[in-house]
Amino acid sequence: MLYKQIEQNKRKTLLLVLLFVVIVLGAGMAVSYLGFGDLWTGSIIAAVILLVYLPVTYLSASSQVLRMSGATLASETTYKQLYHIVEELCIPARIPMPKIYIINDPSPNAFATGIKPEKGAVAFTTGLLNQLNREELEAVAAHELAHIRNYDIRLMTITIALISVVAIIADIGTRMLFTQRRSSNKKTHPAVYIIALLFVLLSPLAARFVHLAVSRNREYLADATAVEMTRNSLGLQNALRKISASNLDVNKARKATASLYISSPYSNQRKKQKTSWFSTHPSLESRIERLGRM
Incomplete structure (x- = not known):
């Protein structure tokens, strides 16, 4: 029973981490769709933020705690x-x-x-x-x-950093809705637009839930x-x-x-x-x- 529980917990954690990755990528794609009319510009921005924020958090987390x-x-x-x-x-x-x-x-x-x-x-x-x-x-x-x-500390440090990245991406997406007008040649489907909007608004909360589940x-x-x-x-x-x-x-x-x-x-x-x-x-x-x- 002991080793069975250990293996089950490891599998659950892997699934939760994969879900976390989906949320980060989804938030980037949603911001990209809302602000630029494509699915990749926001993902590149998300990757850049992640590459900067994650190492800083990773290296300083222990001393800060x-x-x-x-x-x-x-x-x-x-x-x-x-x-x-x-x-x-x-x-x-x-x-x-x-x-x-x-x-x-x-x-x-x-x-x-x-x-x-x-x-x-x-x-x-x-x-x-x-x-x-x-x-x-x-x-x-x-x-x-x-x-x-x-x-576990490495894993939790990474998930905390990912929560912050999702929050930054969602904030960028929210600001875009009020400050940036999409050009008329960028056609967006209303249903996809609503889904992207909901993803931007709810992704920080979803990321938080996944972090707590981990x-x-x-x-x-x-x-x-x-x-x-x-x-x-x-x-x-x-x-x-x-x-x-x-x-x-x-x-x-x-x-x-x-x-x-x-x-x-x-x-x-x-x-x-x-x-x-x-x-x-x-x-x-x-x-x-x-x-x-x-």
Whole structure:
């Protein structure tokens, strides 16, 4: 059941990423049709924006996330147990030892960052370290290392960049509707024109939904990978219960980075009984139910 879930999650993620590509290309073609009367000019503009924006986001994402969260590098002498746990888990994870950061915050939570295992980093709040026992802390650390091992941070960084690109393209398309008159020799079919208009207006929302779906799917995959590494699903189940029971928000969490945390950094989101299209994480019940089947 464990390996079956891992494979299913990987297939779902691939399909979602392909859908993301379709949205980006579709937005470019829709803008092109509305503004220039063809299907390729806007696609070229979209490609240029993507080639500029994606590398900038890709290279700076990790440092930005750590800086925004207020994370500081953990001292190995002060956090000896934490270092030992992470070091031991790196063996079954088959990844290099990541840098360990501490966030001075009473809300129990954690996240991982790093576009590849060689540049991985994991951050734990002081609230998490104070409230979890060793078994539960090991499960959380395994979950975060799973994100690094599975290249989830790279994937989420790319999808965040794609959301921004879609938003920029949609903004260009909206401005064209009000500022640019199409020449009379550019004939457009009314039905196709309406479809293109709707695509421009709705593509940012669609891109956001796909990003959140990818985020939720990667949480399931990280849960399954963590159990594969620790051979213990109860530790992660208990850790998730304690994290979700907290009424505290992570003080320096941002909406743009909320999907990186092991559980939503906002208490009102953690309390939801069901997963919605706007959720960055699956509901606690669905995660524990899946963990119980492993």
